[in-house]
Amino acid sequence: MPQAILLQDHEQLGSRGTVVDVSKGYLRNYLIPRKLAEPATKGAIAAAARALQASERAAAVVAAAAGATGR
Numbered sequence: 001m002p003q004a005i006l007l008q009d010h011e012q013l014g015s016r017g018t019v020v021d022v023s024k025g026y027l028r029n030y031l032i033p034r035k036l037a038e039p040a041t042k043g044a045i046a047a048a049a050r051a052l053q054a055s056e057r058a059a060a061v062v063a064a065a066a067g068a069t070g071r
Contacts (some may be wrong), residue, residue: 002027003040005048017052019045060066 001021009015022031022040023064031037038044 004031005036005040005044006037008036017048019048042056 002024004021004022004027006014006016006018006020013020020037022037025034027039034038
């Protein structure tokens with residue numbers, strides 16, 4: 001089964017950035033045309049991991065700033 005990286009949250013498959021196994025036809029005919037997922041290549045998986053880390057760092061900075069101001 002091919003793997004796909006979810007570009008948006010999907011109720012049955014998982015959350016954004018998750019690598020999931022899906023059938024080739026489902027990926028090609030449903031997920032890709034609706035821009036819900038992209039094929040999971042080595043480069044795409046690495047880019048998704050970097051994006052996830054960046055969003056986690058940004059959330060940590062916002063949380064720290066909110067804690068520092070007492071909110």
